[in-house]
Structure formats: structure tokens, C-alpha cells
Amino acid sequence: MPKRIGLISLVVVCSLWSLPKTTHAQALVPHTLQLDTAKLEQQGLSLAQEAAQLAQFQQYEMAMPRARLAVQLAPKSDKVWFLLGGLYLQTKKIDDAIAALKKAQSLNPKNGDVLFALGSAHFQQQKYPTAANYFQEGLKLKPNDPEGLFDLGNAYYMLGKLPDAIAQYNKAVSQDKKFWPAINNIGLIKYEQGDVEAAIKQWQAALAIDKQAAEPLLALAVALYTKGDQKQGLAMGETALRIDDRYADLEFLKQNLWGKRLLSDTQKFLQLPRIQAALQQRGANQSAPTAPQPAQ
Numbered sequence: 001m002p003k004r005i006g007l008i009s010l011v012v013v014c015s016l017w018s019l020p021k022t023t024h025a026q027a028l029v030p031h032t033l034q035l036d037t038a039k040l041e042q043q044g045l046s047l048a049q050e051a052a053q054l055a056q057f058q059q060y061e062m063a064m065p066r067a068r069l070a071v072q073l074a075p076k077s078d079k080v081w082f083l084l085g086g087l088y089l090q091t092k093k094i095d096d097a098i099a100a101l102k103k104a105q106s107l108n109p110k111n112g113d114v115l116f117a118l119g120s121a122h123f124q125q126q127k128y129p130t131a132a133n134y135f136q137e138g139l140k141l142k143p144n145d146p147e148g149l150f151d152l153g154n155a156y157y158m159l160g161k162l163p164d165a166i167a168q169y170n171k172a173v174s175q176d177k178k179f180w181p182a183i184n185n186i187g188l189i190k191y192e193q194g195d196v197e198a199a200i201k202q203w204q205a206a207l208a209i210d211k212q213a214a215e216p217l218l219a220l221a222v223a224l225y226t227k228g229d230q231k232q233g234l235a236m237g238e239t240a241l242r243i244d245d246r247y248a249d250l251e252f253l254k255q256n257l258w259g260k261r262l263l264s265d266t267q268k269f270l271q272l273p274r275i276q277a278a279l280q281q282r283g284a285n286q287s288a289p290t291a292p293q294p295a296q
Contacts, residue, residue, distance in 0.1 A: 002042070005279075006232035010229070011091070018083045030082075031174045035154075039060030039283070040074075041073060041074040041076075041077070042074050042115070042123065043271060044069070044070040044071070044072070044073025044074030044077070044080060045070070045074055045077065045080065047067070047069055047070040048066070048067060048074070048077070048079070048080045048196070049069040050052050050063075050066050050071040051063040051064070051070060051083060052083055054287065055083075055086070055087060055090070056068070058090075059073070060087055060090055060091050063087055064087055064091070067084040067087050068084065069081070069107050070083070070084070070127050070223035071100075071103075073178035076107060077112065078104040078105075078108035078111055079132040080108035081100050081103045081104035081107065082100075082104040082113065082114050082117065083100070083102035083113065084099065084100045084119060085097045085098075085099075085100035085103075085104060085114075085117055085121075086171055087153055089117065089120060089121055089124070090098060092124075093122050094124055094125055097117075097121045098118065098121050098122075101117050101121065105118065110141060111141075112138040112139075112140075112141035112145065112148070113138070113142075114138075115134050115135070115137045115138030115141065115272055116134070116135060116138040116142075116145070116147070116148050116151060116282045117184070118132045118134045118136030119132070119133075119138065119151055119152075119155070120151065123154065123155060123158075123212060124136060126158075128158045128159050128171050129159065131151075131154060131155045132155035132156065132159065132229050133154035134142070135148055135151050136152065137169065137281050139152065140227065144175050146172040146173075146175040146176040146179045146182070147172070147177070149169075149171045149175065149182075150168070150169065150172040150179065150181060150182050150185075150249075152168045153165045153166070153167075153169045153182065153185065155255060156168060157185065157188075157189065157257060158257070162189050163191070165185075165189060166186055166189060168184035169183070169185055169186050169211075170182070170186070175210075177211050179195050180205075180206040180207075180209040180213055180216065181206075181215075183203075183205050183216075184202065184203065184206045184215055184216045184219070185200050185208040185214070186202045186260065187199040187200075187201075187202030187206070187216065187219060187259060188257055188259060189259075189262060190202060191219070191223065191259065192247040192259035192260070192261050192262065196223055196226075196227060197257045198226070199219075199223060200220060200223050202216075203217075203219050203220040204220065207220065208293045212243055212244075213246060214240045214241075214243040214244035214247050215240075215256060217235060217236055217239060217240035217243070218236075218240035218256070218266070219238055219258075219262065219266075220236055220240075221233045221234070221235075221237035221269070222237070222262065222265050222266045222269045223265075224236065225237070225269055226265045226269070231256075234274050234275070237269060237275055237278075238274070238275065238278040240277070241279060242276070242282060243277055244270040245279060245282055245283075248270055250263055253259075253266060
């Protein structure tokens with residue numbers, strides 16, 4: 001197969017000699033063929049758009065090569081580097097994500113979303129002070145961003161600054177009344193502090209916004225069961241795990257910032273025969289072959 005040509009310019013070396021009998025052969029001076037950089041950049045932006053659309057459907061393996069090529073064709077676009085960094089984040093290639101995001105930051109220091117993404121990358125590396133700094137810098141540019149406020153709250157939570165975390169969660173909700181993850185996380189803190197009633201109220205408030213939110217539903221189920229309301233707790237737990245059985249994985253819950261007390265109570269809850277039966281039934285349903293559809 002032919003070698004891939006350069007993206008910015010193509011050097012054409014002419015190795016032709018004129019061979020008149022009266023002179024020596026002389027090589028021609030190489031010529032540089034200048035490509036249309038504006039057109040290449042536009043192609044890069046188009047590829048980036050394709051990659052973004054694929055990423056929306058979690059088609060990361062298809063999106064990644066497009067994004068990599070896009071940054072070669074449009075290397076001065078902070079948005080394209082930001083897209084590539086985001087894809088690396090999604091695929092857990094954190095060091096690559098940070099490199100791409102810092103490139104985006106160098107091209108446009110005023111892009112708050114890049115700072116938030118850098119905060120997320122360092123948060124995943126458990127570098128919580130650095131993550132908090134990036135979130136704070138991002139909020140200087142986008143002070144009313146609910147996700148940025150929520151992320152800073154999470155960083156404070158992991159740093160043990162619980163009042164500060166709750167303050168940021170409340171700010172996030174003040175900017176977006178339907179931002180239930182922030183309400184949910186206040187419940188997580190309250191539960192760890194031993195204020196079960198306050199935690200229950202937070203999870204009920206989150207569910208009032210989204211009845212299909214599996215996380216606050218399972219947390220509420222565990223809290224009610226542990227408190228003594230076993231019937232309602234079991235029913236809610238079954239419903240939560242039917243919605244999303246990832247919440248039966250304690251490691252997944254830990255990644256979602258569930259604290260030691262709630263994890264301990266949840267571990268006991270998940271071992272209950274009725275909950276185990278619900279999980280087994282869901283697993284059987286997922287593995288059951290789909291019946292063939294009759295021909296039309």
C-alpha cells in the first residue's frame with residue numbers, strides 16, 4: 001500500500017534528469033505542493049462533528065479515529081482537542097485525556113468546559129485537590145454551571161469538606177431545580193453523618209424529580225429497610241434493581257461516592273433472599289433468547 005502523505009504539505013521530489021550528450025545530468029530542485037489548509041481544517045471539523053455524533057451513541061471505538069484525525073487536520077481548534085480529550089476520558093485513558101485537554105486549554109484558556117473536564121480527569125485519578133482547583137477555575141468562567149458546581153461539591157466531599165460540599169450541591173440545584181444528582185449526594189452525606197431522616201427526605205426529593213432514578217431509589221430502599229420499614233424497602237429495592245442492576249455492585253456504588261455506612265447497610269440488603277431472587281430473575285430475563293418475530 002502507498003505511504004500516507006503529510007497532512008499540511010506534500011513534497012514532490014522530481015528525480016528526472018535531462019540527458020543531452022553535451023552536458024552532465026542535473027537533478028531538478030524539489031517543489032513543495034501547498035495544500036489548501038483552510039479546506040483541510042474544514043474537513044477536520046466535519047470529522048469532529050461525526051465523532052461527536054458517534055459519541056452521543058457511545059460508539060467510542062468508531063469516534064476515536066475520527067477525532068484523532070480531526071486534531072491533525074484542525075490542530076488550532078480547541079473544540080476539536082476538547083472532543084478528543086472527552087473521548088479519552090470516556091474510554092478511561094486518563095493520561096491521554098489530560099494531554100489533549102491541556103492542548104485545548106493552551107489554545108483557549110477561556111474555555112470553562114475544558115477546565116471542568118481537566119478537573120474530572122484528575123478526580124478519576126483521585127487527585128482531589130488538583131481536581132477542586134480546576135473546578136474552581138472553571139467556575140470563575142462559568143459561575144452558574146450546575147454540573148461544574150456539582151463536580152466541585154464531589155471534590156469537596158472526597159476531601160472531607162462536607163459543609164462545603166453541601167453548599168456546592170445546593171448551588172447546583174438553585175441553578176437547575178431538576179438536578180437530582182446533587183440532591184441525591186446531599187442524602188449520601190446526611191446518611192454518613194447519621195442523620196437518616198434527612199437523608200430519606202433528600203432521596204425522596206430526588207425521586208420526585210425522576211421516579212426512574214435507580215440510585216436514590218435504592219438508597220431510599222436500604223434506608224427504609226434498615227430503619228424497620230422492611231416491606232416498602234424490599235419493594236423499592238426490587239424496583240431500583242430492575243431499572244439498573246449495576247447498583248447491585250458495591251464497587252460501582254463506591255465509585256458513585258456511597259460512603260462506608262451506606263455501603264455496609266447496602267451489602268446486607270443485597271444479600272436478602274428476596275433481593276437475590278430479583279437479581280437472579282433479572283439475569284435470567286436478560287440471558288433468555290428473544291423469540292423470532294413472525295414474517296409479515
